[in-house]
Amino acid sequence: DAGVTQSxxxxxKTRGQQVTLRCSPISGHKSVSWYQQVLGQGPQFIFQxxxxxxxxxxxxxxxFSARQxxxxxxxxxxxxxxxxxxxxxxxxxxxxxxGFYEQYFGPGTRLTVT
Amino acid sequence: xQKVTQAQTExxxxxxxxxxxxxxxxxRDTTYYLFWYKQPPSGELVFLIRRNSFDEQNxxxxxxxxxxxxxxxxxxFTITASQVVDSAVYFCALSEALGANNLFFGTGTRLTVIP
Numbered sequence: 598d599a600g601v602t603q604s605x606x607x608x609x610k611t612r613g614q615q616v617t618l619r620c621s622p623i624s625g626h627k628s629v630s631w632y633q634q635v636l637g638q639g640p641q642f643i644f645q646x647x648x649x650x651x652x653x654x655x656x657x658x659x660x661f662s663a664r665q666x667x668x669x670x671x672x673x674x675x676x677x678x679x680x681x682x683x684x685x686x687x688x689x690x691x692x693x694x695x696g697f698y699e700q701y702f703g704p705g706t707r708l709t710v711t
Numbered sequence: 712x713q714k715v716t717q718a719q720t721e722x723x724x725x726x727x728x729x730x731x732x733x734x735x736x737x738x739r740d741t742t743y744y745l746f747w748y749k750q751p752p753s754g755e756l757v758f759l760i761r762r763n764s765f766d767e768q769n770x771x772x773x774x775x776x777x778x779x780x781x782x783x784x785x786x787x788f789t790i791t792a793s794q795v796v797d798s799a800v801y802f803c804a805l806s807e808a809l810g811a812n813n814l815f816f817g818t819g820t821r822l823t824v825i826p
Contacts, residue, residue: 640816
């Protein structure tokens with residue numbers, strides 16, 4: 598079975614621009630979460646979506662938005678990019694497993710804002 | 712509020728030595744889950760273990776073992792007879808409450824195994 602896929606792998610943007618990152622979950626997984634990992638830090642939770650509805654949101658500004666499509670793939674959008682948005686963006690797809698969501702992470706999209 | 716502390720920023724060991732990575736957590740929930748993930752240079756987070764708050768039994772998986780102690784809010788990870796392939800950044804993480812999907816990660820410990 599294919600794992601979680603993310604595109605693009607790398608991206609370079611300029612301050613003030615907008616970016617869209619994409620994630621395809623593992624087949625059969627209905628939940629997708631997004632995390633931001635700044636260099637030298639642990640990942641920070643941004644969003645969780647389940648069945649196309651937002652189920653959780655971390656402490657991120659409104660410049661960050663996301664959505665989930667009927668096929669459970671997801672997009673993360675970031676508007677008005679700042680230098681501090683440079684990070685590895687990780688997507689995790691989840692399967693409900695005996696009382697808990699088992700999360701599987703993708704390889705990430707490395708965003709550089711110049 | 713939830714918090715995960717990994718006080719060791721970087722550790723270097725010589726191959727075949729044992730090494731323990733420390734993790735201390737804070738949470739107000741009585742039901743929670745603890746995790747360890749490995750992040751090699753490729754960047755992908757690799758799941759190693761999940762433990763729920765009601766199960767304090769220690770676990771061993773090959774060269775890996777985990778010591779969960781609620782009394783000290785610690786969930787330490789030991790690699791026995793370390794190998795060069797163990798070199799990576801290791802993250803401890805916490806998830807509160809059943810059904811919650813967000814993980815709170817520590818800042819990670821970079822382990823370097825020297826051949």
